[in-house]
Amino acid sequence: MQSFIEDVITKCIEELDSLSSVAFIVPSRRAGSFLRNRIALHLEKSIFSPEIYSIEEFIEYLSGLKQASQTDQIFALYQAYLKITPPKEKESFSIFYGWAQTILSDFNEIDRYLVDHSSFFDYLSAIQDLNHWSKEKDATSLIKNYLKFWKLLPEYYAHFTSILLEANTAHQGLIYRKAAEDIEYYIHNNEHKKHVFLGFNALNTSEQHLIQALLATGNTKIYWDAESHFMDNKAHEASLFMREHIKTWPYFKSNPFETVYTHYNEQKEITITEVTQGLQLAKYVGHLLSSYTKEQLNETVLVLGDESLLLPIINALPKNIKNINVTMGIPLRQTPLASLFEHFFILKKEHNQKGFYYKNVITLLQQPIIQKLLLDQSSLIITAIQQSNSIYINTDDLKEMTNTNELPESLIVLFNIWEDNPVKAIKNCLALIQLLKNTLDPVEDALNLEYLFGFHKAFNKLVTLNNTHTYIEDIPTFIRFYRDTISSETIDLQGDPHQGLQIMGMLESRLLDFKHVIVTSLNEGILPAGKSSNSYIPYDLKYMHKLPTYQEKDAVYAYHFYRLLHRSEDIHLIYTSATEGVGATEKSRFILQLELENTHTIHHEVATPAVTMTTLPTHAITKTDTVIETLKGLFASGLSPSALGTYLRNPLEFYYKYVLGIKELDEVEEIVAANTMGTIIHDALEFLYKPYVNTVLTVAHIDTMLSKITPVIKAQFDLIFKSMNLSKGKNLIIYEVIQRYLINFLAFEKQCIQKGDQIRIIQLEQQLQTSLQHTPLPFATVLKGTADRIEIRNNEVRIIDYKSGSVDRGDLVIKEWEDLLAAEGKREKAFQVLLYTYMLYKSGDITFPAKAGIISFKRLKNGFMPFKFQRDSDITEETLLEFEKILVQLISEIGSQEFVFEEYKT
Template sequence: MTTFIFDVLKDLQDSKTNLSKLNFVLPSKRAGLFLKHQLYRVTNETIFSPEIISIEEFVENTSQLKPISNTELLFEFYNSYQTLTKKENQDAFEVFSKWAQILLQDFNEIDRYLIPQENIFNYLSDIQELKHWSLEENKTDFVKNYLSFWNKLYTYYTHFTKQLLNKNSGYQGLIYREAVKNLDDYLKNNTEKQHVFLGFNALNTAEETIIQKLLEHNVAKIYWDIDQVFFNNPKHDAALFTRQHKTRWKYFEKNPFHWITKNYSNEKNISIYGVPKNIGQSKYIGTLLNNLSQSNPSLQNTAVVLGNENLLIPVLNSLPSTIEALNITMGFPLKSIPLASLFESLFKLHKNPSKSFYYKDVVNIIAHQFIRPLFYVDDTDYASKLIETIEANNIIYLTPDRLKQIVPKADTIIDMLFSNWQTSTDEALKNCSQLILIIKNDLTENKASNLLSLEYLFRFNALFNELSRLNSEYNHIKDISALFSIYKELLSSETLDFQGEPLQGLQIMGMLESRVLDFETVIISSVNEGILPSGKSNNSFIPFDVKLENNLPTYKEKDAVYTYHFYRLLQRAKNIHIIYNTEADVLTGGEKSRFITQLQLENIHKIKHQIIAPHVPILEPKLNEVQKTPELLNQIIQVAKQGFSPSSLTNYIRNPIDFYYQKILKVKEHDDAEETVAANTLGTVVHNTLEDFYEPFVNTFLTVENITGLKAKINERVSHHFKKEYKEGDITKGKNLIIFEIAKRYVSNFLDLEIQDLKAGNQIKIIAVEAENKVLIDIPELNFPVKLTGKVDRVDEYNGVTRIIDYKTGNVSQSSIEIVDWEAITTDYDKYSKSFQVLTYALMMHQSNQIQLPVEAGIISFKNLNSGFLKFAKKDSSRSRTKKSLITQDTISSFETELKKLILEICNLDTPFIEKEV
């Protein structure tokens, strides 16, 4: 295939033009590289390379001004703003930067289109006066300040541009305006220089003025790249601008218009694919490239054009491994680099002055991939130690001093991360730069495997150096919050450039990078409304009708720009793959683009349209199953020798696989720090408080005076146990204070229940408190000892009847402690787990001769205290009202039979651990 660049060079060569003396001006630097590469194809002799520059470079040379970054423009503009605005009416720099960005864009547009500045700013001011009924005598201060702002726009512009010109610098629009002013001088000094403009489409007024004047002085030629299909159709936006140029430029009244081509009508293979979601598009691009590489292994002359540049990383991760040569024109955004999240976390932590920090923010920074290695001292991972201490002690807010107490050997890095910021911008920048240096020294020890990370650090070091320079020169950043705002502004525009071979292999680029370039195979992604074209967006202070009045571009012209780029990619291509997202999303693009509909309605090419659905395999839900081996059985035997607790056995009943994880593999669930007191912590506090209260009364009868005396100790004992269990967690406010009061109320209500019982004439004798049991259970089928172990909350004698009591801080009803079918007690966790637990306690205490049958066993529920002692009961049927609450030898024997079956199942080599559906 021939390309537009080659056709231009061939035309110049055929007209006997000396290529070496030409000055080529193109829309982008990248296009210049391709032009230089094509030169050898049109000449048979060695020549000096012509001058090849982009339009921005040409205009800068003509204007004699140097461009400055958008961020520095903000700082310069704030200087003008402060000079022209009363101090009491000035916005802080952080607030100013939000609206100033929009105003700078408007300044840029006004200058690029050579609009008389005073006229348009006065026009805008007059509009606002009318809008706010300024003829009314009584105006509020808000309206006065608002109108004052609009009245000052021209003053702001004049002062700002004057300051920039005094420094021989400017933004793009100002550079263009000055270039037009200097054009006569440029022509006088370059009478022999010949210019060739090629590949342009939408030109601003300054560019039009410059190019037309050069054409009129016969020192320039211009080549357009437009197809007759678009040009001859007055409604086709792809040729909107070229039609205007041909019609309006006087030069074309007497000179030919190069060129209107006939490439678009050539036969093409166009395939359109609807793919759900962005990741789906990325994966399908990988599939297409894999298929294309079968016939073109190098993927030479193939381009992937990303309509949505956020697809870059997913696309790179989806590329087939067979691709050898790859060139990525777009930069990798710094905001997507892991290091960006570290500094964002630090700025968020320090932007509001505080003496202590929320533990999750601290852990987030300490666990960061670039910070964690810095806490590795003397072969000890102090980061893990710090995180474990925070979680174990429920430390919700930490001070730098507390952090240094936990990890004294990391005080330098702790100071840098948490102490020395002092809400000072200079200190913040200094700490960030020092942190980068420390991370760099750590990474340099293993340089070969950390080259990419070191490149990240280099770019962030340059970013913070720029922030330091701007702040030292302008001193506008007064606090860390403003610094964070400017940091994000800089970060959003900075990229990490890829290294690649621009002339070989697969090319990945954005839509604007494709200008002037031609490829045989093109894959275009995200062809959706709101992306291609970008649709209506009005990020400007200039109203739509004012833009129309002054010939400033609106969304109509911007859409036409996208239309041109889209169709220009298609002009010379033979194989075209267009992908759009079938899932319309307001934030990431709407329905399929009008470009697709237009292609289909043109009826010029045969188009294949497919909806691609990802292959989703049907996965049959399969419950986890662990077969027992002799080695696994040995581990079960060890557990049996140590003792099965009632809770571990009920855990097996609930889900055998959980028993396997916890008792065999010793896998514990990770516990974060408890911001709010957990239910089990509340239960432990209540249990331990009651143990303290009743332990002195073991083997004695309770009296009303005994219990009444305990009530005065509730606050002290509950506080003591909260401190012991909840460690450094705060129980003085919020939900935790409520839970603390609930714990006291539970204990108080329980004591009231005891007093009520005693006053009613009941006799209560405490036999044991927190009684530990460990007994052997005889199972003849097993050739190893099996123990049961557990701790009973309380054993007492109530009017001569022994009671085994288990405390529950949750809500338990009487039906939860009754059974009908003995066999179900080891299979139905939800119904019978509590009965299983109290019967196990009864069995153990009977085996160890601590109690004599018959006894009662049951639960006291602190959320259901009105029901009193909930006794275990055996019912003949679910509807029967007859209950047997006394636990006799028959009861124990029936339970023991089921218990032994359960233990035999656990210890049976042929019975795997099978996960239950939950």
């Protein structure tokens, strides 16, 4: 089938003497490239190439003006704002910047549609007056200033325009207005020049005016890519603009509307596929394209409804695709280095007198490219931060962490201070780029170097802006300009526009035809965009002045979508079906329209990731000779109650922690962790009770300890934490909880003494160690541990373990001795206190009967919770000999090569 471009070329060759004297005007540069290629293929002899313009290039040529960049427009508008606004009402540039872009967009639209400025701004000001009308006689100063702003808008516009015109530049709307005004002059000087417009649909008032003026000369033709299916349906939005042109243009009263086709009604295979999220969409597209032949790929277009999926889709392309052409380029903000600079800015912005916040430092140092720059210093600093528990880091800390007297250049660049100075910030960013450039390998890191060059250009642009204008006064404004700059800057990808898979956005597909079409992200709010509108112009005022509203914008996308289907044969439409949270959406109305039309064969699919059911083998570690040797050394150095408790909970965890020696990752405690809270309680109690060891406690002793609680807790915090803030937030709550625990515990002790209890503490934090020698044991074993408190209370020995967490009485009760070996360590606490008692018994420092148990600070009302065998809480020598059998059984199992380390002990 002939494409639309080829059909127009054929008509032009038949109807015109020579194409060399023709000026072709097309919707986009992309379309112009295709047109030039197809003209060359249709010619039998060489000719001078005809002029080919995109509509924007043609209008810029007619006006004689160059389009000012968005940034230059913002600065020009601010100049106008400063000149006209009364001094007391002027806003800073950073506040102005927040609404300036919307105002510029509205100015652009007003001019492109040739709206009369004076009447329009009068209407707009009157509407704002009505919106803020109230029965109050005196409006607030805020409302007065707001309304005054709208009254000054015509003056802002006039002065803003004059500033741009003095530099022979303009915003796009003004260029369109100027071209429309000068079209008669152009026609007078190009009387014999032929013009051909092709592939247009929605035209603003300026475009309609100049095209109609050229059509009236008789030397101009316009070809529409219209379909009878839509033109005959007066309710269909895809033909909205063309029907309007036929109705309102004088040209069509005496000339035919060229051209209307019937390609859409030819049978097409349409597959509508539902995926869950964007990344799955990218993978599905890759899977779909993997079955395409080289010839099919040359006739395939992949249209991205959501252009942010470009990188995921490129990464998901299958190996059979050798040639691709991406027309949109990769926005700098979507490259991996954009994340690096965002973290860099956060580090600098959140710096305060205390230093750099540790999370920001670690996040930056964990960036792959920064690790490549710093080598070992990156891990050195991260480890030092975690070990020293530093919340804020300054230059001196960095020197200490890297063991240097002077910081290397790389760390100086990363951690110097901007002091809210944009000039310093830009220089710092450029210095970082230079360091990274010198670090990267030209071959291995070619893509990163390309990204880096893009950022180098972006920051140099900011240097020029900062040198030319003085409005970038602080870091927040600098960062806003940076983000705007990288949003518009792209990394252009090189490819053959006429060979291989073509990847483009919806608007870039104008005028182009493909046999195979894939459209992604076909969801409401994306295709079409919906009611979102970044404008200060109310809907009614837009409607009155025939400015485009969301309805016209939806109609534009409807035409482009359906035009893609005109000559295609194989169509894949993909939408996401997320229904919750961010990105929740529904399928596009375009899909629903296709389903309701019932014109073509439609297949529905749901793409889901391939799921394979596999039975995971039990994760078990056999004991090799090397493991046995390690265990032998571990047994000889000493097994602690916590080590044996770990084995009871999870043998595999015991293997990782005690056999392999894998330690838990050190993390900075910005908020006091549960285990640290327990340490502070233990150490504080040891400090408070230590002066009264081997002394019968009195109420006076307890009162003395109560008076010392606050300074003791503070001292314990200072020992553990370098710069912990205890004045607010969760840490203040935890500090108060610890204090309340200790006060309640001492009050409980005082109450016991007042009731007549005689308490004498024998040992605090007693280091216990004993050898265990039994025939079943595989090798010599040492047991060691630390008992929190040993006391004699009313002539009864008690071995006490403090727990800051929650413990129930039932955790310390067993019915059978084998219960101590219950799966997942369900009686671990009972095992632990018995082990302390057993070690004390082996050292000969205990009299019977004794009791062993736990005091839980979360269950303080339960008081001392003793170990009980069945209902008996007394521990005798016989009790410990029975426990010894269980202990030997457990240690034998650990040391035996017959038993494996499994996920859970059963």
